[in-house]
Amino acid sequence: MIDVERLADWLDESALPGKGEPVEQRYVSGGAQNEIYEIRRGELHCALRIPPPTAPAARDAGILREWRITEALNGTDVPHTEAIAVCTDTAVLGRTFYLMEFVDGWSPMSTTGGRGWPEPFDTDLTARAQLAYQLAEGAALLGRVDWRAQGLDDLGRPEGFHERQVDRWTRYLERVKGRELPGFDEASAWLRGHRPLDYVPGLMHGDYQFANVMFRHGGPARLAAVVDWEMGTVGDPKLDLAWMLRGWPEDTGAPEAATASYVDLFGMPSRQQLIQHYAEVSGRQVDDMDYYDVLAQWKLAIVLEQGFQRAGDNEKLQAFGPMVLQLMKSAADLAESTAYGK
Structure with a gap:
């Protein structure tokens, strides 16, 4: 206290x-x-x-x-x-x-523990879908902030943002490395050889997802606040969108969507619908989202690997082990299969 x-x-x-x-x-x-x-x-x-x-x-x-x-x-x-x-x-x-x-509101983590939704989002799938649209809209609005006018000129290093990503996070992995990560070399090489179609620096959250926002009580869905700014910087805001969409189920109408993530995604909009909504609100093009998807999964795998390597008897951190392998494989598979940049 x-x-x-x-x-x-x-x-x-x-x-x-x-x-x-x-x-x-x-x-x-x-x-x-x-x-x-x-x-x-x-x-x-x-x-x-x-x-x-x-x-x-x-x-x-x-x-x-x-x-x-x-x-x-x-x-x-x-x-x-x-x-x-x-x-x-x-x-x-x-x-x-x-x-x-x-903020007088609720968090998807504190009110439901990540499973289920409060009223009316528990039974009204139309209302539930708006939670995801609001989440995507929050990321879009953040990327539109005039960070220079708001006095954040020195918050990050936007110049060369993408050129630094692979080297920076590879060095990070080397410091914590305790095993080989299949797919790391392939995904890393692909990221080095590709860049976004355009890069417009903007304010980004760095860990943008349902866990780090709050909503107003009751319907309709209204985003109350984006919170927890530990990773905030000036970089590429579209990485926030890719971070938000990690593991988003292909078919949100399938029963498996309820357990595909740490929150129940059954009845949510499709990935493409959310990307399109982001594009409409942000004014940014989204034809290069495959690049951001590879980067987001590759980067998260490295971040979680640190937790796994220091897990000890911590069961929560031990669970990161297979997650890391799946994320890195997914990044490498997407890099191999995507037509982006070819």
Whole structure:
């Protein structure tokens, strides 16, 4: 729990609402990366995001990075949590933290555990399909943000983004490598030999999926906020779309679609329908999505391999083992079969 007396003093110094009134806190969620608390004090109702005490010192810089993106989204049409205030004085709560709007909504992970949907999306398939369209629309709106005008010129290194991907993630894999990954060489070579048809830099989330968004309560489907900006950068926004569509079933009307992913995708729009919706909202061409699909699966396989290699007795991380092999095989198979670039 956080020190509410120290927090109250800082809130007073920051001239935020509720001066002199007691601070109420509620732990919402957290993990190795960050913790979230609901804070109430008079008219102030917000969420506080802070690294846990045991997190590496670098997480403070990560929190500031998240804050920059959250603050930059204020005034844009991207559904997000409004930025309120940031504190870099570790004498207050021991770590850098920031305050953001507390969203009245639901997460596909926290309300359903990834299985099933709340009303009306549990039985109304037309309404359920709109959840996916809203998810794709959120990615499209994010890619339209004028990141330069929002003060994010130095957030990433957009120049040479695609030229760096294979070398960067190959070096990453070499540091954690404990086994051969069939398909890695083939997919890597294909990525080196291909590039997108065009590359328009933009703001990207880096881990865009159902797990990192919130929706408004009730129907119709309304995206309330894109959250968890640890991987946010200026790069290629279409990679967010490919990341979102990893493992999307070919036939969402088949019973298997209910268990094809960590959320129930039965009754959802087809992959092509979502890509087309993204194109209409974003204004970007999508004829080169095969390239992004290969990159997304190849990259995720490498990221998960790190978890598998340090799994020990952790059953959740051990489960990454076969997932990595399937993702890398899928990336290599797609690279071999696609007509893109031929």
